[in-house]
Structure formats: C-alpha cells, structure tokens
Amino acid sequence: MTRPALVAWIAARLWLLVSLAAAPAFAQTPLSPTEPVELTRSGQFYLADAREEPPDADRLAEWLARKTPVDQVSLLGGRYWFHATVRNDAPATQWVIDPHASLMEHVGGWVYVGAQPPQTFVTGYHADTPYMLHYGSDITLPRGSSAHVLLRIDSRYFARLPGIDIQTKADYRRIVISENVLALFALGALLTLALYNLFMFLGTRDKALLYYALYLLAATAGWGLTFHLPAQWLGWHGLQWHYLPFFLMVVFNTLFYIEFLQLREAAPRLAWAGYANLVLALVLLPSCFIATSWAHTLATITISISLTLALVAGLLRLWSGYLPARYFLAAFLALLLPALVILPANLGLSQGMVRNPELITLLGSTADAILLAFALADKIRLLGIEKDGYLVQLHRALDLASTDALTGIGNRHAFDRALSALTVADSSAGLMLVMIDLDGLKRINDERGHAHGDALLCEFSRQLQTLRDRDMTVFRLGGDEFAVLGDMRHEDETRRDMRRFEERLHAAGFEGCGISFGIAFGSEITSSSQLLIHADARMYRHKSTKRDALDGAGQAFNPRRA
Secondary structure, eight states: OOHHHHHHHHHHHHHHHHHHHHSOOOOEEEOOSSSOEEGGGTOEEEEOOSSOOOOOGGGHHHHHHTSOEESSOOTTOEEEEEEEEEEOOSSOOEEEEEEESSOOSEEEEEEEETTSOOEEEEESTTSOOSSTTSOOEEEEOOTTOEEEEEEEEEESOOSSOOEEEEEEHHHHHHHHHHHHHHHHHHHHHHHHHHHHHHHHHHHHOOHHHHHHHHHHHHHHHHHHHHTTHIIIIIOOOOGGGTTHHHHHHHHHHHHHHHHHTTHHHHOHHHHHHHHHHHHHHHHHTTHHHHOHHHHHHHHHHHHHHHHHHHHHHHHHHHHTTOTTHHHHHHHHHHHHHHHHHHHHHHTTSSOOOSSOHHHHHHHHHHHHHHHHHHHHHHHHHHHHHHHHHHHHHHHHHHHHHTBOTTTSSBOHHHHHHHHHHHHTSTTGGGEEEEEEEEETHHHHHHHHOHHHHHHHHHHHHHHHGGGGGGTOEEEEEETTEEEEEEEGGGHHHHHHHHHHHHHHHHHTTOTTOEEEEEEEEGGGOSSHHHHHHHHHHHHHHHHHHHHHOSSOTTOOOOTTOO
C-alpha cells in the first residue's frame, strides 16, 4: 500500500470513529397500552435532502449523525426526517403510528425492529390511507422489542407543528370512529343550515340570511377540504384550493355581521374597518395559487382580524341595547374559544394543545353556526314584535282618524269607508241609511254657549250608541249632522227611537232642540251616492215639514214618502 493510500485509509477510519462517537445515544420511549404516546416529545426532526433513501438498520446511527437537527418544522413547508426510538413492554403487538395535527402531503415510514427488514408505509394527503380522514398506519411490535421509527415528511406547508403519536390499533380505531362521526355530523349540520337559510332568503330577501348562508357554504367547503373529503372520497387533490374557502369565509362573515348588527348606521367606522379586512382577504386570496406555502398563514391573519372585529362589534351593539347581539356574541365566543387554542399554533407561536385541532375548531364553527341561527331567529322574532307594535299603533292611528274627537263615535272618514264597503256587498239591498240633523244646535250655541252645545252633541251621541245593540253603526258627519247604518228590518224600531231620543233630550234640559231624519234603502239605489241623495232629501223634507207645521207635536209624517 502506498503512503498516500495508507493516509487516506487511516483518515477514513478516524472519521468513522468520530462519527460513531458523535452519534446520538437514542433514549427509548416506553409505549402505553392505554393512551397515545407523543413521539415528538422524545424524537428529533432533521432536515432532509430532495432525494434520499434511509439506510439499513446497522448504519442508522451513523446516518443520523450526519443530518442537521432542527427544533421544529417550518410552517412554510419543507422536507424533514423524524426519528424516535420506542420500546414495547405492553402485551399488545398491533400498533398505529399517527402523524396528525397538520396537513402533510407525503409521509413515508420505516420501522426497524431488530435485525428484521424494516416495516414500511406511505401515508399523507396524496396517499391512499387505511383510516378515513386520518394518516394513521399499522405496524407490528413484538412484546419486549425495541424499534427505531423513521419518518420522511414532505409538504408545501404545515398548518401547525405536526404531532406524531403511537398507540394500540384497537384504541386508534375507536378514536378514528368517534372523530369521524363528529366531523361528518358537524359538516352535515353546516351544510343543512346553509341550504335552509338560503331557502329562507329566497322568501324574505333578507341580505343577512344570504350572507350567512354563503358563509356556511364556504365553511363547509373549507372544512371538507381540511379533512380531505374530496381527496379520499373523489380522489381529487388540489392543495392550492384548500384556503380559498377560508378567505371567502372572511368576506361573507364580514358582510353578515355588518348587515346583521346594522353597523353602517350604528357604528360606521367599525363597518369600514370590516370592509377593509374584507378587501384584504380578497387581495390575499390569490396567494392560494401563487404562494401556496403562505396561504395558510395569511388566511389565519385575516380570520383573526375578522373574529376580533366581530367580537368588538357585537359587544358595542349589545351595549347600545341591540338585543339580537346576545346570540351573536354567544356564537362568536363559541368560535373564539377554540380559535384561541388553534390560531396561535397556526402562526407557530405555540405548540398544539389538543390532539385534533381541526376537529375542535370544526365543532366550534358548528356551534357558532347554530348560535348564529338562533341570533337570526331572535332578530326575526324581535322584528315580529316590532311589527306587531307598529300594527297596533297603525290601528290606533286609524281609529283616531276614524273617530270624532268630541263624541267618540265614527266620523265622516269612517262613514265613507263603511258606506262604500256596504254598498258593494252582496247584501246591500237590505241596507238602511238614516241621515239625522240635530235641530236647534246653532241657537243653543248662540244663546247658552258652545259648551252647552257640545254637551247636547255628546248627549245625543250617547243616545245613538244604544242602537249598536241591533248591530247598527252610528257616525257624526260634522256639525249637527249624524248618520246611522243598519239593516232595513229595524226600520220601525229606528223611527220610534228617533222620537224617543228627542224626548230624552228635552228631559235632559235641551229644550228647543229637535231631530230631523230621513231614511233610504239599498234596494232603492245602485250606488252609495244615490243612497245619500235619497236619505238627505227625505231628511230635509222632514225638517221642512216640522218647521212649517203649526202644531209640530203629534203630527204624523213618513220620512220615506217621496
């Protein structure tokens, strides 16, 4: 061996010894048969090259020693190796390795158990995973064995720091079933509420219902993509579309709370702040396609701003006495509580605090949607109460407009409406109109004052109101003119009543007054104006006859006589 070759051989052996000495001493993590074990607590992430295959088991320590360790992955994506060592002292031999808490496009796994060939698996967004809506993969670990777990994780972005758990297959199956039931129930509830409110909008044209329905449709689409429903159900993988619905959620949510809380009128500056965030969301929306790695972070920022503005707006409107803001605030608190857990992790500001943050946030979104539905229902209820109040006021105003202020009976306006309605009815032939003139009112006003004249009018009105017992309606048309509408069957009784009313007025101290009246019937005419003409003519004839009569008392006169 030449001297240069000998030097090279010695240098290689020295480098090998240094590498072995620097190789990490792997701490073995004991597995638990009752709960998941978080491998990220004891394992290590390393930077990965573009194309790189893992080594054999006997060269793993040396291979890892040459890798660059990192404390955590970058949320903007990248290529990483993850390594952990586990020991199975539990009786279970069937286990599941579960990468979770974030989208991961490609995950390759190698599990080294002793001298056996490594167990391999592929999971992630683009893989055909054995567990619906989850990345879990099965492995076998004999009791008492130790194993190296090596994962290759490639992704254009990470929603948050990924978690890697290992637990028994039986427990994992139960968790998957429970989480899938909750996720599908929540997505179904969102879609149902969206379609229902869209249908309600078509009937009411309330913009708040439209914006709410569009917000829910965007939420359903966004969370469906987050849980990989199109990928696993339809085989459609479009990562660049994942955050498009979340940007649209900001848009429709902003339009909804501005409309629902009436911010344009009540808090215009807050409304403009909401519109500014809406524009920001639309401006950042193309990042889904041109900067996919940034889309998640940018969407998180706009969502955080939107939630903050909505919360402030709800508090402000509730403080000002706007009652529908009660359920609105409860809805956003239901969304804000899980958001406080997940949004900081989305920005890399904290570690994930729950195993499945997407599910927790989806359930919060569903609770938010249900409570917002209550808020809309409460608003509709309050609008109904307000409408009923307006109707009561309107009816009261109509009553006042149709009532004579002095006597409390119907006025000329009420008479005209009643006469028009009765003369067009099928039973108008049996209609009877009595036109009455209270004689002597002007003389009483001149001699005894208007107060005494008003007392006469009120006393006569009280007498007329006794006719209501026979379903007759009485009116004061103005001055000393009165009218009665009723059925012609009561003609004779009405004549007697008029004479009796006159006697009662005299007995009440109103000497010198009298009653002139004329009667017309619906069977005689073809229009309300003709009925008035007939009754007026007979009333004036009666008045003239009374005035011209020398004896006045006891003279028989038939007001119907032409």
